[in-house]
Amino acid sequence: MKFFPKKLSLKWINQAYDNNELTPYELVDEILKRAEENKDKNIWIVAPSRELMEKYISKLPPRSEDKPLWGIPFAIKDNIDLEGVPTTAACPEYSYMPKKSAFVVQKLIDAGAFPVGKTNLDQFATGLVGTRSPYGEVHNAYDDKMISGGSSSGSAVSVALGMAAFSLGTDTAGSGRVPAMLNTLVGFKPSLGAWSTSGVVPACASLDCVTVFANSLEDTETVNQYAKGYDAECVWSKEYEDKGKKLPEKIYLPLEEPTFFGDNAEVHRAKWYSATERIKKLGVKVEYIDYKMFYDAALILYDGAYVAERWADLKEFVSENEDKVFPVTKKILQSGGTEEKTAARLFEDLHMLQYYRHKAKEILKNAVMVMPTAGGTFTREQVREDPVKTNSLMGLYTNHCNLLDLMAVAVPENTQDKNLPFGITIFGLADSI
Known part of the structure; x- marks a missing residue:
């Protein structure tokens, strides 16, 4: 064989x-x-x-x-x-x-x-x-x-x-x-x-x-x-210069302890600290950063008018096939079409987002930020019982990334770990790809 x-x-x-x-x-x-x-x-x-x-x-x-x-x-x-x-x-x-x-x-x-x-x-x-x-x-x-x-x-x-x-x-x-x-x-x-x-x-x-x-x-x-590569038919396509490989000048870790959740929060907390101790031994300068700005930026994705973009692309299908869409999915998509999602609110969000993007570029110039990929996990039954809250917690350290035009790579804390695996994500500026 x-x-x-x-x-x-x-x-x-x-x-x-x-x-x-x-x-x-x-x-x-x-x-x-x-x-x-x-x-x-x-x-x-x-x-x-x-x-x-x-x-x-x-x-x-x-x-x-x-x-x-x-x-x-x-x-x-x-x-x-x-x-x-x-x-x-x-x-x-x-x-x-x-x-x-x-x-x-x-x-x-x-x-x-x-x-x-x-x-x-x-x-x-x-x-x-x-x-x-x-x-x-x-x-x-x-x-x-x-x-x-x-x-x-x-x-x-x-x-x-x-x-x-x-x-x-x-x-x-x-x-x-x-x-x-x-x-x-x-x-x-x-x-x-x-x-x-x-x-x-x-x-x-x-x-x-x-x-x-x-x-x-x-x-x-x-x-x-x-x-990778430029696509003339894709209006979102961009060309990036290949800068080759180099170490960052700084690695930023969160100043406050990240939130860990779920029945095995302490397991994931221990794995986070195991990862950060190894990061400190890499020979790259480590500094600590307040994550609040990134958290606030992440809120724009679902709590503001930005969610209207999801509705704009799928509203016709969802409106004609409401019984064919998962209830929680329909609720999220339809939230983009509510009355408070005005054009004025969208521009307020976009202006605030531009501020966050500007600050992120200043902070992460020649640097990377490391966060947990997620602060925990759930059983499938727990997600069924509370689909919105559990899903939101899984995105605590991910939602800011695309809004701030960052690239990211998620890596395992231990590549052999099959028991409640944990991982970290390294964030860098778009042109560091």
Whole structure:
């Protein structure tokens, strides 16, 4: 029997290919086996199939440097288009058939990677918990009773359980980072516009990012190299100068102790302090910062008029299909259309946000900020009992990021940890990508 590691990495797959120890078709067989073994975890909306994967593998040329991601399997969140496969955004009635793949997906296919399937998500990418889908609640990779994180729930779990070497998610308020923490992955959220959002169902179009989950920072860096790039058809697309790698001059940690929550708050608190002690030994100057400004900025996303952007993109569908939308999702979306969300209120929020962005650029120049990715977690039952509060707590340290035009990478506190995993997120300015 051929050996397969529990988690797939670009390094292992490439070495196996180079040593003639593996073929893409053998990898397909293992992915299908694992998908069947984990079918009760509700990971997929379009499950892996031999037909789908062979469509791309059969077109691969002989192995060469011209296809740097040759034969690498990846999963795609089902709010991102894959040609000829329905996009649902976890709402069957919303489903449509894309005529071409999203810009980022096509770039990865052109580099030699092949799609595995389309993953489950919190409906319309609205949520950080992984339970808001008619296709079922996505289970945590290591503990079925715990949440997987959202909205990119299926994308994260597919990588954690070895059905893809990397996966694409999206991130508006933390959806590319929270699932990374809860499933012991690296989650990379590029700067706004660095990766095209053409072919992505909008949540908040001006804030949306396509993201990547992988098992190592090196793998996310490789995927970033081939996924990023200017897209003339994407109005949010930007060109960023490649500045190379360098250490920051400062690392900022929060002055006040972060909020830890849930039944295992003390476990996560201890893991946070374990991480910060190692940060202090890196040889980079550490200073402490009041997080309040970032918290106040985060409130603009849902407590102000900015939420109207979510409503603007989906109001027609939701108004005509109210009984087809998850109640909590509908409530959030419709809150963007209430009378108090006036144009005047929006401009007040935008002006305040510009102030926060200006301050963030001053603070984080040649520096990074480190925070917990999340202060805890919940069981799926706890989220069902109080869906709004639990979801809000999961976003305490994520919601500010895209509003302030920052990039972020979420990393595990311990890459081997499967017992209530914890992680930290490193934030930097957009041009530090």
